[in-house]
Amino acid sequence: MDFAPYIRDIEDFPKPGVVFKDITPLLKNPFAFQKAGEALLGFTSNMKIDKVVGVDSRGFIFAPMLAEKLGAGFVTVRKSGKLPYKTISEPYDLEYGTGTLEIHSDAIEAGERVLVHDDVLATGGTARAVCKLVEKLGGEVVQCNFLIELTFLNGAEKIKEYQKEVLLQY
Ligand code: 5GP
Structure with a gap:
């Protein structure tokens, strides 16, 4: 299925010069939403996954469904100050700003196989920081999957x- 018709360009969001890929037309269409979930799930067919990590905040839309279908646990990586328990953190650069990402220190056990999911791979700074958090806890990142890759920003290089x-x- 071609998902492109369900992705909308928003110019100058969240700041001038950025063309933001808006996934809400895909999410609100029952057929496209279901097919996108199935396609993401297809990326991990026959893979053993212990934890699915969803990235704050649009990574939380599909990651719990993937976890449930894969028989894995769901883990959140969040922007700083949002998680209630003990955390470890990792700084990251964004296409539009900088920040810190955090994960609960007990979210992943050493040796666990981890799928990282987010909506968009842009510069790759976010995904790279998430993978570092997983590895700091002893997890193994077995795949990073996304709805969209903005290839001109070379994010793939950061998570090669x-x-x-x-x-x-x-
Ligand atoms: P990166 O760290 O790869 O530069 O940025 C990726 C993160 O920023 C993702 O968490 C993603 O949600 C958000 N992001 C960056 N650009 C876009 C965009 O054009 N559309 C959407 N939906 N999210 C974006």
Whole structure:
């Protein structure tokens, strides 16, 4: 299925010069939403996954469904100050700003096989920081998957040591 018709360009969001890929038209369409979930799940067929990590905040839309279908646990990586328990953190650069990402220190056990999911791979700074958090806890990143990759931002280079799967490339 071609998901491109369900992705909308928003110019100058969240700041001037950025063309933001808006996934809400895909999410609100029952057929496209279901097919996108199935396609993401297809990327991990026959893979043993212990934890699915969803990235704050649009990574939380599909990651719990993937975890449930894969028989894995669901883990959140969040922007700083949002998680209630003990955390470890990792700084990251964004296409539009900088920040810190955090994960609960007990979210992943050493040796666990981890799928990282987010909506968009842009510069790769976010996904790279998430993979570092997983590895700091002793987890093994077995795949990073995304709805969209903005290839002109070269994010794939930042996560080249990991398997990457995407539904749509721009
Ligand atoms: P990166 O760290 O790869 O530069 O940025 C990826 C993160 O920023 C993801 O968490 C993603 O949600 C968000 N992001 C960056 N650009 C876009 C965009 O054009 N559309 C959407 N939906 N999210 C974006």
